[in-house]
Structures are given as structure tokens and as C-alpha cells.
Amino acid sequence: MRQISTILPPERAWGLWASRQIVARVMDTFGPSLAGTDVEQVDVCLPDGRRVVGEWVRSATRTATDETRAIYYVHGSGYALCSPRTHRRLTAWLSRLTGLPVFCVDYRLAPRHRFPTAADDVRAGWDWLTTQCDLDPERMVIAGDSAGGHLAVDMLLQPGVPHPAALALLSPLYDLTFALARARETLRDDPAIRAADAARLIGLYCAGMDLNHHRLTLDVAGGRRMPPTLIQAGGAEMLQADARTLAADIRSAGGTSELQIWPDQVHVFQALPRLTPEAVPAMRKITAFIADALRHNTADRVAG
Template sequence: MRDIDLPLPLARAILNPIFRVTLNKRLPFTVQRRLLDVTSRAQLLPAGAVVRPVRLGGRPAERIDFADTSEHGAVLYLHGGGYAVGSVATHRSLAARLARDIGCAVYVLDYRLAPEHPFPAALDDAEAAFLELVATSGLRPDQIAVSGDSAGGGLSLALAQRLIARHGQTPAALGLIAPWADPNEIPERERDLVINRPWSRACAAAYLGDSDSADPAYAPLTGELRGLPPTYVQVDVSELLHRQCVALVAALREAGVHVRFTESKGLWHVAQLQAALAAPAAAALCELAEFLREAIQPADLRELG
């Protein structure tokens, strides 16, 4: 099936009841996960995408590529979902579009979810996955970008901090879609189109478990930002996380990190998931792909074929 371009007001009207039902504090996380996996079937894969199940760092994952995929780089993608929901299925379409537009393989990690596996399980899984990619792919750390959305964006930031501090390895770039970089922060408003405050607080508590909320690995916005690789941040001005993303960008720039920051108007939290349904969402995803492509495969390398 080909992509369609729904008017944004119509897309928002369709999505609003779906998110109100699925991301609901009253539903067990296991039910939310099943509902999200079912609704994600409407997120179409681009033609030619090849999806292969693999394992990374002891966890299930998917490698997504195309017939003309370059082996000169890769992306490790960490899905969003408040650390409690989301899966390789919910983010398969987004990852496939990144793989197509960047021109390299994208690996989507099925990291462990809270509350069954609270902090730092997800971070441990992401760390193990990145280290295995370096050890087995023939790629250097600076040829592997890390990308993620929402909680996966916060996890991507925490992963880069840990890789630098523990292993002296710096990824090629960070691609963050509306990153949840500080779960301690309580949203000012009750909800946006996708996220609501009671659900986000339940996710934050589930992820924290018995750990210390002051741990910068839990809230990487409060951690060491100096030395991070070039970073892309995108958020819509209507989102509950908009203020936090603005603060993150300011802190990154203060720390000397090269940042590209894009604020959209009229989209919604991680609208890139609906790139097959709305052209502005697809354009936002293409912008992220362009940033990561340049970081992984600089122009002089691409010209060599």
C-alpha cells in the first residue's frame, strides 16, 4: 500500500481516541502493550524493507535494511513507551523509513520493560547491545548512531553518557525525538494529544522501582553532557515534553555539544510513527534521517560509493 496524506486535523481526530484508550493509567501495562501492537499494524512498511530477527546483548532485536543498504554504518534504535510499553512492532515502520532514508541498517532493540524490569534494566540492555554491535559488526563506535523517541530518547542520552564514561566510546550521533530526559519532572498540563500526566507519572514510578530518582542515569538531563556527539532534538510545541526538550537543548549547547533543534507546530508526540499517514510527520522523520546520515556517512565517504 502507498502512503496517504491525511489533513492534520483529521489525523489528530482519528488518533485522539486511540491514545486516550491505550495510554490509560487504569489499564494494566500488559493490556496497553497488546493494544499498541495491534494498532501499530496501520503503520506501513516502505517497499523493499527487509526485517530480520536478531539478538543483541542477549535481547531480541530486529535488523531492518534494504537491497542497497551500505555496510559503512548503522543505527541502534531505542523505542519509546514510557519504559513500560512499546516494542519492535510498534516502531518497525519508523525504523524501516530511517533505514531507507539513511542508507544503512537500523537495529531496533527489544529491551526489558518496567515494572517487571525496572531501572537500570533497559539501560543495561542498551549498553550490551551497542557493545555487541561494535564487537561483531566491524564498525567503530563513531560509525554507529543511537536514536530513540520519548523514553527511548532519554534512554539514548543515558546510553551515550554511559558509553563515554565506562568504555570511552562515543557514538556517531544522537537522534532524539521528543526525548523524556528527566522522568522526575511533572508536566504542567494534564495532557497533550498522546501523553497524559497520570499515565506518565505511573510510567516514571514503574521505571524507577526502588532506585534513587537522583541517579543521573535515570534522569540523564541532570547527568554529564560534555563530550556527547552531535545531537538532533525534535519536539512539537504542543507537547507536554516541549519545555523539557527546550531545557535539554539549552543544557547541551551550554556543554558545547553541537545540536540541531527542530520545533514543529501542528504535529503531536512522536508523530513520526504515523509517517505513512501524514506528510508533515514523514518530513520530520526525513530531517532526522538526514542528520544521522551525515553523521554516519559524511559526504566525502558517500561519494566514494
């Protein structure tokens, strides 16, 4: 993957198309089974005219899926490569393990749609769930991977956005300058991609923007306290430095953050159980974290 990403120029249409095809093939080949999965497409408008596109994924093998709770999933891959379709195996597995419906938002991709389009779409999805779907945000969990982690954290920093019961992040992107990733790269090469190539991909979304913009360089340490957060990252990936820094900043702001670095694992290894067996125990940790967060939130509300 590292060699392939080096020769595929994301700035060229053919290079971006090829990258999308390769990522989709990898996710399908090494992802979990889709057996027993129900998918419901969503394309609606909020009363203020904002459009929400995405899909509900439910496990048909669970006879008592709890529809009063849900997971809002924000997919990653550089704001330019992926979709709910590429992540369907992962979201279906998450639904099967937790017994909860998962809504994955289909935010618009770069380079056709640049900052802040993806962030706006993610916010619209959350607003739809919490105002039009009769879902209590305190009975929901937000999860995301890679750039989806950055989008989720950015949204939760905004004033007035209702917080979920918890936040679960897989290999989150935090530093869009890739200074943290480059420093990590001097110690160990990421087997999937170089920091310079990842920065070029992110540049499709941030083109023309100062990366010091407060919606791009996120002030987590000085901002709103995050909900209880679980962060997982692979020990072989460059973004483990982002994961460590984000976890520390959440704690600096008074929040709680559990950081798990899985030795020798690659970026978003949880999506590839047919490639890496560590995906299974990692997903069990995520499942237990979600169940515990929702249980504690419910107990606190009853006690209050």
C-alpha cells in the same frame, strides 16, 4: 488517546496489556509501509555473558545498502509498552530513507524488569555492535524516541562508552519527575496522555528508586559532551519542554544540538505518516542530518 490512557491502570496486568495492544495497533494502522523490508532476528551472547536481543531491519529495495555504517535504534514508550516489532515500520522507513541497516534493541520491559535492566540491555546492544559486528562507532548513528532518548543519552554519559558520529532523538523523555511536562501541561493539554498518567507508567520501571539517582536524573550540562545531536518534538506534546531543556543542556556542555519543534504535532508523530503528513518532511530532515553527520565524520578522519 488521552481519555483512554486515563482509564487504563498501568499497575494492573490487564491495563498494561490493553495499553500495549492499543499502541501496537496505532503504530501499525498509521505507520509507513513495510513493503520491501528484510528483518533479521538477533539473539546472541557477548563473551562476558550478557545477552543481546533485537532485530536488524534493512530495506530490500535499496540495491546498495551500506553495511559499513549502521543506525542503532532505541525504541521508547515508557520502558513498558513497545518493542522492535511495534517500531518496525518506523525503523524500516528509516532504513529505506538512509540506505543504512538499522538495529533495534529489544530491551526487557517493566514492570517485570526494573531499573537498570533496560539501560543495561541498551549498553549490551551497543557493545555488541561495536565489538562483535566490526562496526566503527564513528561510522554509526544512534537514534531513539521517547524513553529511548533517555536511555541513549544515559548510555553516552557513561565513562568509556564510545560515541557515535551523531545522535537523533524523537520526542525524548529527559525529566523523569515530569516537572517540565507538568509545567507545559498548564499551558496546553497533550492530546495523547496526561503527565500524571505518564509518570505512573514510568514508575513501573523506576519503582523503589530515588529519581535523583544519576542514571535517572541525567547531568547532561555537567557531563560528557554529547555527539552532534538533532532533537525533534511536537508542538502539541508535553515533552517539548524536555526537548528544549535537553537541547540547552547539550549546548551548555559544549556540544552542538539542533532543536526542531514541529507545530501542533503529537508525541513521536514521525512514526505516523498516515495520520500526519508532517511526518514525511520531519523524516527527511532526520535523513539529511544523518547523512551530513556521517559524511563530515568521514571527511574529518581522512583529513586527520
